[in-house]
Amino acid sequence: MDLFQMSKSELLEFRNKTENEYNSFKSLGLKLDMSRGKPSPEQLDLSMGMLNVLNDGNYKSENGLDCRNYGMLDGIPEAKKFFAPMIGVNENEIIVCGNSSLNVMFWTIQTAFTHGILGEKPWCKCDKIKFLCPTPGYDRHFAICEFFGIEMINIPMHSDGPDMDMIEKLVAEDESIKGIWCVPQYSNPQGICYSDETVKRFAALKTKAKDFRIFWDNAYCIHHLCDEPKYILSILDEAKKVNNENIVYIFGSTSKVTFSGAGVAVIGASLENIKSLKTALGISTISFDKLNQLRHVRFFGTFDNMVEHMKKHRELLAPRFNAVTDMLEEKLAPCGKIAEWTKPQGGYFVSFNAMNGCAKKIVKLCSDAGVKLTGAGATFPYGKDPDDKNIRIAPTYPSTEELKKAMELFIICVKLASAEKLLETK
Amino acid sequence: MDLFQMSKSELLEFRNKTENEYNSFKSLGLKLDMSRGKPSPEQLDLSMGMLNVLNDGNYKSENGLDCRNYGMLDGIPEAKKFFAPMIGVNENEIIVCGNSSLNVMFWTIQTAFTHGILGEKPWCKCDKIKFLCPTPGYDRHFAICEFFGIEMINIPMHSDGPDMDMIEKLVAEDESIKGIWCVPQYSNPQGICYSDETVKRFAALKTKAKDFRIFWDNAYCIHHLCDEPKYILSILDEAKKVNNENIVYIFGSTSKVTFSGAGVAVIGASLENIKSLKTALGISTISFDKLNQLRHVRFFGTFDNMVEHMKKHRELLAPRFNAVTDMLEEKLAPCGKIAEWTKPQGGYFVSFNAMNGCAKKIVKLCSDAGVKLTGAGATFPYGKDPDDKNIRIAPTYPSTEELKKAMELFIICVKLASAEKLLETK
Numbered sequence: 001m002d003l004f005q006m007s008k009s010e011l012l013e014f015r016n017k018t019e020n021e022y023n024s025f026k027s028l029g030l031k032l033d034m035s036r037g038k039p040s041p042e043q044l045d046l047s048m049g050m051l052n053v054l055n056d057g058n059y060k061s062e063n064g065l066d067c068r069n070y071g072m073l074d075g076i077p078e079a080k081k082f083f084a085p086m087i088g089v090n091e092n093e094i095i096v097c098g099n100s101s102l103n104v105m106f107w108t109i110q111t112a113f114t115h116g117i118l119g120e121k122p123w124c125k126c127d128k129i130k131f132l133c134p135t136p137g138y139d140r141h142f143a144i145c146e147f148f149g150i151e152m153i154n155i156p157m158h159s160d161g162p163d164m165d166m167i168e169k170l171v172a173e174d175e176s177i178k179g180i181w182c183v184p185q186y187s188n189p190q191g192i193c194y195s196d197e198t199v200k201r202f203a204a205l206k207t208k209a210k211d212f213r214i215f216w217d218n219a220y221c222i223h224h225l226c227d228e229p230k231y232i233l234s235i236l237d238e239a240k241k242v243n244n245e246n247i248v249y250i251f252g253s254t255s256k257v258t259f260s261g262a263g264v265a266v267i268g269a270s271l272e273n274i275k276s277l278k279t280a281l282g283i284s285t286i287s288f289d290k291l292n293q294l295r296h297v298r299f300f301g302t303f304d305n306m307v308e309h310m311k312k313h314r315e316l317l318a319p320r321f322n323a324v325t326d327m328l329e330e331k332l333a334p335c336g337k338i339a340e341w342t343k344p345q346g347g348y349f350v351s352f353n354a355m356n357g358c359a360k361k362i363v364k365l366c367s368d369a370g371v372k373l374t375g376a377g378a379t380f381p382y383g384k385d386p387d388d389k390n391i392r393i394a395p396t397y398p399s400t401e402e403l404k405k406a407m408e409l410f411i412i413c414v415k416l417a418s419a420e421k422l423l424e425t426k
Numbered sequence: 427m428d429l430f431q432m433s434k435s436e437l438l439e440f441r442n443k444t445e446n447e448y449n450s451f452k453s454l455g456l457k458l459d460m461s462r463g464k465p466s467p468e469q470l471d472l473s474m475g476m477l478n479v480l481n482d483g484n485y486k487s488e489n490g491l492d493c494r495n496y497g498m499l500d501g502i503p504e505a506k507k508f509f510a511p512m513i514g515v516n517e518n519e520i521i522v523c524g525n526s527s528l529n530v531m532f533w534t535i536q537t538a539f540t541h542g543i544l545g546e547k548p549w550c551k552c553d554k555i556k557f558l559c560p561t562p563g564y565d566r567h568f569a570i571c572e573f574f575g576i577e578m579i580n581i582p583m584h585s586d587g588p589d590m591d592m593i594e595k596l597v598a599e600d601e602s603i604k605g606i607w608c609v610p611q612y613s614n615p616q617g618i619c620y621s622d623e624t625v626k627r628f629a630a631l632k633t634k635a636k637d638f639r640i641f642w643d644n645a646y647c648i649h650h651l652c653d654e655p656k657y658i659l660s661i662l663d664e665a666k667k668v669n670n671e672n673i674v675y676i677f678g679s680t681s682k683v684t685f686s687g688a689g690v691a692v693i694g695a696s697l698e699n700i701k702s703l704k705t706a707l708g709i710s711t712i713s714f715d716k717l718n719q720l721r722h723v724r725f726f727g728t729f730d731n732m733v734e735h736m737k738k739h740r741e742l743l744a745p746r747f748n749a750v751t752d753m754l755e756e757k758l759a760p761c762g763k764i765a766e767w768t769k770p771q772g773g774y775f776v777s778f779n780a781m782n783g784c785a786k787k788i789v790k791l792c793s794d795a796g797v798k799l800t801g802a803g804a805t806f807p808y809g810k811d812p813d814d815k816n817i818r819i820a821p822t823y824p825s826t827e828e829l830k831k832a833m834e835l836f837i838i839c840v841k842l843a844s845a846e847k848l849l850e851t852k
Contacts, residue, residue: 106710
């Protein structure tokens with residue numbers, strides 16, 4: 001039943017049959033939200049022990065300081081040691097922050113606007129600021145750019161990372177290009193892991209702007225869904241080898257390890273970058289929530305234990321991801337080349353490409369029948385997918401049963417939109 | 427033994443005797459830090475129960491949402507209700523934030539620089555930005571201004587608040603004046619409470635700049651040290667009466683109620699201000715730590731209970747404050763007009779004025795003998811006390827015994843510096 005092989009009348013029949021299926025689904029009155037990469041309640045339950053680890057009344061850092069009180073701007077020492085390997089830096093190359101890595105990214109950019117980076121002109125004094133945006137990508141990265149009036153340039157993604165030829169050429173020529181967004185491991189939404197060569201080329205990037213920074217959002221660094229996970233290289237290590245260590249800010253968090261609302265975020269960078277960031281930070285706050293940092297360190301003990309803990313996540317997540325990709329394989333693959341999708345080895349999303357011009361329609365059809373997806377276009381700067389084809393599927397929150405129901409509907413919507421698309425040219 | 431009545435030889439003798447006392451003190455090798463308004467360990471102990479209130483596994487907000495997960499950008503509804511009366515606003519006029527009100531203040535100013543306030547020109551596009559600074563005041567407020575290159579204008583403080591005549595005149599004339607720092611209740615460091623008239627005049631302020639804001643840092647709003655505490659008026663209520671409700675941002679926190687490192691901060695403002703702040707906030711983060719918000723609400727139950735809880739603080743703090751002021755009274759008052767000091771009814775500090783030109787010397791003498799005070803000048807913009815006379819005494823952290831020891835030294839240092847000052851003109 002390859003839709004491309006169908007005659008007009010066969011297609012019409014297929015369309016009508018699918019529309020009937022859609023309408024009976026609609027009458028079920030589903031109400032499901034698959035719009036965001038949220039952990040499920042069961043996954044959050046895995047970290048409940050963390051809330052009790054301070055019950056013994058020991059709230060002191062290993063340096064003897066009281067975590068309940070002011071102080072330790074850049075984090076408690078054991079938290080620095082604990083989180084440094086997560087983002088591939090040394091313990092003096094990290095600041096342990098509050099509950100939101102997005103907020104740390106926002107702050108580094110806002111501070112670049114008001115104060116510049118390492119003595120360069122504040123971005124607010126520049127005529128134009130541009131960022132490179134590998135696409136599809138994370139909508140909240142793009143929203144930050146839009147908020148600051150940063151012009152975004154789409155960069156195509158390949159199976160080993162963004163198009164490095166294009167990136168190297170652009171940053172070498174244009175001083176107004178000040179940054180690039182990267183989710184190097186299990187990229188959002190495609191689940192792509194940057195190859196060693198990609199990381200090395202990023203680390204060695206020669207940029208016209210001295211204040212260009214790679215915003216290396218390593219959100220899914222320990223979020224594996226497979227037996228032999230791919231580890232990406234430490235970009236800071238690679239950058240040091242070529243004397244280019246100021247090129248990158250590295251971000252990470254436990255928002256998708258412990259609690260999305262009450263995790264710990266970190267930023268890693270060269271000593272020179274960290275020193276400058278700490279100066280600004282010290283004006284903006286006295287300290288972050290160190291009790292929550294202590295909770296994390298006490299709950300896991302070691303970084304290796306946290307990695308081990310993530311296997312319990314995998315037990316909950318893998319069946320969900322499999323439900324999505326198995327159903328797509330079973331029910332859409334036979335329809336011919338009307339869609340393609342990723343089978344990620346980690347991360348939080350399945351990236352789905354419909355036929356050009358169908359994504360918005362599919363999302364609307366799903367929404368009208370009670371399943372909310374990430375808005376079509378959201379994975380592109382300005383919310384504009386030039387081909388109107390990419391949809392981000394977030395399988396982490398619903399139960400596998402709900403997910404199967406939602407995917408059944410999703411597949412019907414894809415079929416319906418595809419048939420109508422094909423009918424346009426018949 | 428009024429120093430002003432002494433002959434030169436009497437003064438010399440006094441100086442030498444006092445210097446001997448100082449030297450024997452120095453040999454004790456004290457090591458005390460009275461530089462910041464930090465709570466004592468015993469005070470932090472009063473809130474230890476808060477760390478266990480989620481042990482029952484109920485982590486849901488009253489609206490049914492899971493506080494462990496993403497969402498509820500502006501705080502959980504019960505936290506809004508709980509904190510609104512603390513800063514004198516309605517529950518739809520508040521955003522419940524993270525652990526640092528200083529950070530919220532910083533962010534509102536940084537966002538005014540990058541994006542402007544309610545459609546006005548971003549401050550980074552203005553030639554000059556000025557703030558009014560009632561002095562003495564809080565050094566971290568002034569540090570934010572200095573960081574952003576905001577020109578600070580000193581405003582004298584009176585017993586009922588800042589000099590309103592001067593403020594009204596300046597803001598009416600100068601469009602580049604965009605803000606004023608206020609600690610309206612138990613001001614830092616003098617412990618002054620703004621009178622009803624002062625609050626009303628602030629609320630009715632007519633400013634040339636449309637984007638002028640009062641930064642109303644109500645840090646000590648429930649931090650009473652007396653039986654019949656003075657309550658200041660709600661500035662937002664007063665501003666509404668004169669259709670001027672956009673004039674103020676109100677800040678508060680539990681940093682000095684529960685844990686300094688792990689409290690909850692809030693910002694209150696008019697609906698129009700709140701809406702605009704939330705738009706910017708939603709770009710910069712997904713949500714704050716709602717489990718910690720829930721801890722606070724569950725631990726106290728009601729705002730009234732939190733006010734009641736502060737009486738336990740008073741039991742710990744009042745003896746400390748009394749130790750300071752009693753010793754000053756007993757040992758310095760007989761020396762004549764070489765110093766004056768406040769007897770605060772709340773807040774965190776005793777403000778001490780030495781003879782002109784003596785503050786730096788006194789702080790240095792104390793430091794050399796092992797007692798660290800807030801740097802002289804810190805209570806003024808740019809760290810410059812024009813009279814070099816104000817010293818902020820922070821009695822909250824040390825034990826009463828330590829405090830008495832430290833004050834003994836402090837008093838010796840004041841005597842020594844005063845005698846030397848008087849000898850200069852003999």
